[in-house]
Amino acid sequence: MGDTNASSQRREVTLERLWDKLQAYGSGDWYPYHMPGHKRNGWGALPPELAKLDITEIDGFDNLHQPEDLIKRLQQQAAVICGAEESFYLVNGSSCGVLAAISAAVPQGGKLLMARNCHKSAYHAVYLRGLEAEYLYPNLLPDYDICDAITPEQVKEALLRDPSVSAVLIVSPTYEGRIADVQGIAQVVHSYGIPLIVDEAHGAHLNFAQYFAEYRLTNSNLAGADLVVQSTHKTLPALTQTALLHVNGRIIRRDRLRRFLQIYQTSSPSYPLMASIDNCLSYTAQYGREPFRQFEARFLKLLQELESLQKLRILRGDDRQDIGKLVISVRGTNCNGKQLYERLLQQYHLQPEMAAETYCLAMFTVGDRQEGYDRMRDALLETDRQLESCREFETERENLPFVKASNRVIGLAKAWDSKVEWRYPEECQGCVSGGFVSLYPPGIPLLVPGEKIEEEHIKAINRWLTMGLSVTGIRMEEEHCSLAVLV
Ligand SMILES: Cc1ncc(COP(=O)(O)O)c(C=O)c1O
CATH class of the missing domain: 3.90.1150.10 (Aspartate Aminotransferase, domain 1)
Incomplete structure (x- = not known):
């Protein structure tokens, strides 16, 4: 981050802090004839100190869905700190940021080029918007069964093969901390006039990369991405569910982005959560x-x-x-x-x-x-x-099946809405998956609805279950597992 940003940061952090305002309000004599129903009092095990701070959009506290005052200023400050043109507070985690980013960047029924090791929220956007997904398959790190980050060469090759996609989505850092050359990928993607979305859920700390001495890392806003999603709650000291969505450049229509944020975010955003984002960013910018x-x-x-x-x-x-x-x-x-x-x-x-x-x-x-x-x-x-x-x-050991090209029989959106029956894994080989099967965490799907179930998928599921790993998307009855397949 350059000097100009740094000095504007120092100016900006003198803004009124949301926690302070909540504290002051909670200690005042205002009587709440409004939601939430605890009326700022403890109730059973609900601690009064928590209830005292938990308000909704009352006078003086602005509105996340139409920010004009306090929240507008806080979001502007977030953009300055994170090197973005515009930033949005998220109280439904990066999940809602990923949903909104994809929905804004790709038209209904359009095509998205996405890394196969994306979080399930990206697949959910594909489902909800009836998209066609083309995949970028990450390489495995030599000597480790870990997906590496997607490379600019992989994106270039995929776009040459199919230039009809409306946007590209990658994950960086990955769950295991692999960081992509976002700058190189952004150049490739922009040469096609389309936007790059970076799921940087695991990289909110990169907003403060200027504080690391040995790491020459930057966040994806500064590396040229159009949409960047960050979970403040994952790698920064902020409360669970808090996250940020950043937007840059002219490709993304901001009105569409706002529309989708209104759709995917709760209409009753939590003020303690928003105060926690404010505290985390402003305190870190000042004292980090x-x-x-x-x-x-x-x-x-x-x-x-x-x-x-x-x-x-x-x-x-x-x-x-x-x-x-x-x-x-x-x-x-x-x-x-x-x-x-x-x-x-x-x-x-x-x-x-x-x-x-x-x-x-x-x-x-x-x-x-x-x-x-x-x-x-x-x-x-x-x-x-x-x-x-x-x-x-x-x-x-065998390689992880999700880093190899999957065999898609029908599209995800159609498959997930189709009729399924549940069968034992041994009976599923050659069938079409009717659901997502993932190791959780991190929730990267081994099988996506509409993909053909191969022997290696069944082996992987059996191995995972034998090891006691947590597999989602399967049904367990007593000792027996079953998978959803299309009928
Ligand atoms: C890569 C990635 N993106 C998005 C998410 C969703 O983040 P959140 O839990 O903040 O909704 C996760 C969650 O683990 C993730 O690993």
Whole structure:
């Protein structure tokens, strides 16, 4: 971020803070003849301190769906901080940002070029708007069963093959922290006169990349994306459900974007959630340099301390690996990702973010204390000493099916509305999937409605279930699993 932005940031953060205004209002003598029904009083286990701050669009507090005063100024400030032309507060998470971005960028029934490792909200937009989806398939990182970021070359090739798409959607950083060359991709996409949407749900901290010393990262607004969705609640200290949608350039019609935000966001936005976005951005812009420096130093030190691991492996930072995502690979050991996850949870009381077949993911942010680094380090070093190397297990593994071209029989929107029946996996080979099947988290679909179910899908589902991983979109009755297939 340039100096001009930095100095306007310093000016802007002197604005009235929403938390302060809520606090002051809650302590005043205004009587609420309006919603919410708790009337700012505690009720049962609802803490009065929380109820006191929980108001709706009353006088003096503006309206998220038609901001003219306080919320307008807060959103303008968010745009300055995040390097965007215009920013919107989201209280329904990045999910509603992804829905609104795709809906605004692609006409009803149009075509979207999207990364296959997108979050389910992108697939939901495809369904709701009756879109045709073409996929960009991420490469697997060598030695790790992890999707890499989409590259400009992959986008170029796909657009050459089919230039009729209305927009391109990628995820960066990915759940595991792989960062795309967004600048390179934006150049390719813009040469076709179409917009680039970046699902940067895992990258809100990149708004403050100027605070990292070692990382030459930038957010996707500054890299040239037209629409950028960020979950403030994922990688910044903000309350769950809070997020931002940013828009840049002239390709996206802003009136359409606003319309879809009104459709997908609640008509009763939570003021504590909005205050939490305001607090997170303004406080970080003003006081974030030192906490971010400490975060970076602690994370790098942890990586260094884990260099002595003999069997577990940590995905090491190259310049495309984000700060804060600790990907612990169990490949080559006698345990799987879920067993490591359970061990960290049960034995050490460390709650990881997720488990996959061959790795476990722990997240660190600017909100962590030193204790979080120390406890993870000690647990991993001790676990590593107790594990055994195991070559055999490694050779049994198959590639993840969703990084290979899927066999689409009918479009997602039509398939998801079709009649289905539930069958045991062994009876599904060659059938057309009637639903989404995903490992959750991260919720990237293994199967999308309308895709042919292949042997490798069935094997993957069986392996995941045997390992105790959480699979969504299936039906479990006693010990038996079944899948929805089109009839
Ligand atoms: C890549 C990606 N995009 C979007 C979302 C949705 O974010 P939210 O939970 O803020 O709605 C997620 C959630 O995990 C995600 O991983």
